Amino acid sequence: MEERKNNTAMGKNPLEKSIHISIIVPVYNSADFLHQCVDSILRQTYREFELLLINDGSSDDSLKIMNSFAEQDSRIQVIDKVKNSGVSDTRNIGISLAKGKTICFIDSDDWVEKNYLQVFIDNYVSSDILLLQNVIRDKPRNLHYKTYNLQNDFTELFLRNNLLYFGGPCGKFFEREIITKNNITFNSEVSYGEDLIFFLEYIKQIQAINIINAALYHYEFTENSLSRTKHSFDSLFILHSAIADFIFFHHQQTGKKIKKYIYQVDWDIIEACIDQGIIGKKLNKEDSYICMNKIKATIDKNHFLYSGYYRKVLFLLLKTKQYQLLLQLKKRLNK
Structure with missing residues (x-):
């Protein structure tokens, strides 16, 4: 100990x-x-x-x-x-x-x-x-x-x-x-x-x-703070799972607004993966496979229906594996 x-x-x-x-x-x-x-x-x-x-x-x-x-x-x-x-x-x-x-x-x-x-x-x-x-x-x-x-x-x-x-x-x-x-x-x-x-x-x-x-x-933002470290895609998906479980725990009969909220959470997790360089960086083959399968499992056609124009484009780029184009788009939008 x-x-x-x-x-x-x-x-x-x-x-x-x-x-x-x-x-x-x-x-x-x-x-x-x-x-x-x-x-x-x-x-x-x-x-x-x-x-x-x-x-x-x-x-x-x-x-x-x-x-x-x-x-x-x-x-x-x-x-x-x-x-x-x-x-x-x-x-x-x-x-x-x-x-x-x-x-x-x-x-x-x-x-x-x-x-x-x-x-x-x-x-x-x-x-x-x-x-x-x-x-x-x-x-x-x-x-x-x-x-x-x-x-x-x-x-x-x-x-x-x-x-x-x-x-x-x-x-x-x-x-x-x-x-x-x-x-x-x-x-x-x-x-x-x-x-x-x-x-x-x-x-x-x-x-x-x-x-x-x-x-x-x-709240003072500092780069060296204990609670402000870079995170892994595993942590992002654990967080996503916890949020989804919580929403269903408190709202068993899910209405449209709650469904839309879950889709919003899904997109935020995916964009966090992109922003952290998880999709763009050179992962080993096994980690890349796990990461992309988790993202694909998260997205379905309902995400497309409930999304605005920008996320519809994001959706199509992810589904067609246009990762470099996706990263260039994110980089331009973040300027």
């Missing part, structure tokens, strides 16, 4: 009785951003939380910075993973060590407004309602703020808000008991979409999602 070091003294944590929220921050070579991230957490107006800073084998000064913060604030625990194992494993360790009733995840290169936690607390109603805030990237998304019942409002929630494409763990307030009782984890074998799969598995266990009218989480 991998060695981990925890700076919390042996024995019962004196804060344990008052911990309402466990904040899990995976850290990998984030020295340039870590001060801003942790400072924003420690400035929270809501104070009853523990902060788990988990070092994923960083080679920069991240661990030194984490330990410095821990010396100043007893709510902070530093967990040092000697060997890098990725964001999924790091988050899972955080879940296993968390003591709070609720869990929220913050990436080490992101930061939050000082009332981020308080807004969650003020909107908390029940353990079977997931709280979700807007996340600021370049600008807040155009979300429709209300509480959605997953049984009755499924189409509106996922079609109108396009929620599946923002299913990462940040900006959400999870119940620890629901996670542990149902053995929900981040799949460390999947390099892309593991956070969305976690989200889908979680909301299978609850009744509603409350999208709060707030945008207090600031």
Whole structure:
């Protein structure tokens, strides 16, 4: 078992009785951003939380910075993973060590407004309602703020808000008991979409999602972030399967809109394969065969019927194996 070091003294944590929220921050070579991230957490107006800073084998000064913060604030625990194992494993360790009733995840290169936690607390109603805030990237998304019942409002929630494409763990307030009782984890074998799969598995266990009218989480895009690595076609198809299973789980009698949505997901997966160079790069014969068979199995005539002009062209190029022409078309359109 991998060695981990925890700076919390042996024995019962004196804060344990008052911990309402466990904040899990995976850290990998984030020295340039870590001060801003942790400072924003420690400035929270809501104070009853523990902060788990988990070092994923960083080679920069991240661990030194984490330990410095821990010396100043007893709510902070530093967990040092000697060997890098990725964001999924790091988050899972955080879940296993968390003591709070609720869990929220913050990436080490992101930061939050000082009332981020308080807004969650003020909107908390029940353990079977997931709280979700807007996340600021370049600008807040155009979300429709209300509480959605997953049984009755499924189409509106996922079609109108396009929620599946923002299913990462940040900006959400999870119940620890629901996670542990149902053995929900981040799949460390999947390099892309593991956070969305976690989200889908979680909301299978609850009744509603409350999208709060707030945008207090600031997402910073960096190339070296734990959660922003290039992905394989295997991961893309695992993600596609998880999304399709989830849609049918919540909507057994599939209407036209839901079918159209599944086709949209299919196309997004295929285009991701193309954009990542999976179709265009020189795979070995076996991998090429597997990849193309998966794509062909995904596409049928209904995809053609439900597609716009551009995707009709894409469909025909794929079916006729005009891969070089397809790549040239994508390259021109992406300029």
